[in-house]
Amino acid sequence: MNLLVTGGCGFIGSNFIRYMLETYNDLSIVNYDKLTYAGNPENLKDIEDCGRYTFVQGDICDFDLVSSVISKYNIDTIVHFAAESHVDRSIDGGYEFVKTNVLGTFTMLDAALKNGIKRFIHISTDEVYGSTPDKPFEEIDILNPSSPYSSSKAGSDLLALSFFTTHKLPVIVTRCTNNYGPYQYPEKLIPFFVSNLMEGKKVPVYGTGKNIRDWLYVIDHCRAIDFVLHNGIPGEIYNIGGGEEKTNLEITYKILELLGKDESMIEYVEDRKGHDFRYSLDFGKLRSMGWEPEYSFDDAIEETVNWYVENESWWRPLKERKA
Incomplete structure (x- = not known):
């Protein structure tokens, strides 16, 4: 091929x-x-x-x-x-x-x-x-x-x-x-939150933080x-799909936990315009053909957060360039 x-x-x-x-x-x-x-x-x-x-x-x-x-x-x-x-x-x-x-x-x-x-x-x-x-x-x-x-x-x-x-x-x-995973541009939620916390900055959560997404490694x-x-x-x-629906707050709390931070590092900000409440996919069609996700969220999110912690030299130039 x-x-x-x-x-x-x-x-x-x-x-x-x-x-x-x-x-x-x-x-x-x-x-x-x-x-x-x-x-x-x-x-x-x-x-x-x-x-x-x-x-x-x-x-x-x-x-x-x-x-x-x-x-x-x-x-x-x-x-x-x-x-x-x-x-x-x-x-x-x-x-x-x-x-x-x-x-x-x-x-x-x-x-x-x-x-x-x-x-x-x-x-x-x-x-x-x-x-x-x-x-x-x-x-x-x-x-x-x-x-x-x-x-x-x-x-x-x-x-x-x-x-x-x-x-x-x-x-x-x-x-x-x-x-989510390694090499994700640091404007996206998980690498942005991890890098902010590593810099001693708060993490901005839209609205109430209750919007729901399904997460796929x-x-x-x-x-x-x-x-x-x-x-x-x-x-x-x-x-x-990953079959791992989480609120934005759940994701935030998990990142805080993995980095040893508390919820005082959360800053609630004005909600995004037209912010969809919940994305959810039925991927039974693909499952019926024999595909299944292999990675659990708990294992893969820990691996992901650790990757950004260990690869500050990768994300810092991108974040500074964006700023």
């Missing part, structure tokens, strides 16, 4: 590339990344000399470059992670989200079609469904996104599926719950994508 991974210098993409290279010996990967603020080459520094790994800096909106890379490296499979993904940034300014997530995805699909790609995995999010007051969302449920970010991802999902319906491009869409997400890559059916959607 000759695999093109877009956004491979990001959090999930870099973990996926490392996972695939460690799991398979007969696979080559081209990492295609624009290196925006969240794309960090340091995420893959340990494998940059691997003979089966190639990095190409490029924009997913650049059709000619995408096409030339597919042709040059005989790409037969694409896993498309590249996206603008931070909700708060999309609320402050949504143009880049629409450009990257919608136009960029269209460009990738068009290039895949014209170059005869055999499988295209489009990575999406549970946020496209919106908030649920009761039952978890299934793949057949309607989309009801709340932010410019989730709306742009919903648009990209529909584009991807339309390329299957219209052109029979072998597209599969996956939608995952909140990921990033390696389980990588395993699920790999499973779908080999077992999924083109034209289908697969929800990927």
Whole structure:
């Protein structure tokens, strides 16, 4: 397999590339990344000399470059992670989200079609469904996104599926719950809270802190994508969840506990605009095919927090650059 991974210098993409290279010996990967603020080459520094790994800096909106890379490296499979993904940034300014997530995805699909790609995995999010007051969302449920970010991802999902319906491009869409683990950009909740506490700063909790998310360890997400890559059916959607629903306060208290801090380090702040109360996915479809998450939340969150504690040299330059 000759695999093109877009956004491979990001959090999930870099973990996926490392996972695939460690799991398979007969696979080559081209990492295609624009290196925006969240794309960090340091995420893959340990494998940059691997003979089966190639990095190409490029924009997913650049059709000619995408096409030339597919042709040059005989790409037969694409896993498309590249996206603008931070909700708060999309609320402050949504143009880049629409450009990257919608136009960029269209460009990738068009290039895949014209170059005869055999499988295209489009990575999406549970946020496209919106908030649920009761039952978890299934793949057949309607989309009801709340932010410019989730709306742009919903648009990209529909584009991807339309390329299957219209052109029979072998597209599969996956939608995952909140990921956590090593190499996550420090504006996201867990690394942001850990780094703040290490700096002696309080952690900002939106509203009452009772909003609920399902948490999925990033390696389980990588395993699920790999499973779908080999077992999924083109034209289908697969929800990927961790089965670990927690309130934001529960996450906060767990981080405080692991770092030996108390709740005096919590600062409640004004709630986010359009803040969805609960994201929840029914991933029974994937379970029925034989995939299950392997990592418990308690074990994986401790491992994750320890990683950020031990890798201050990784996150501190990113946090200082953002400031």
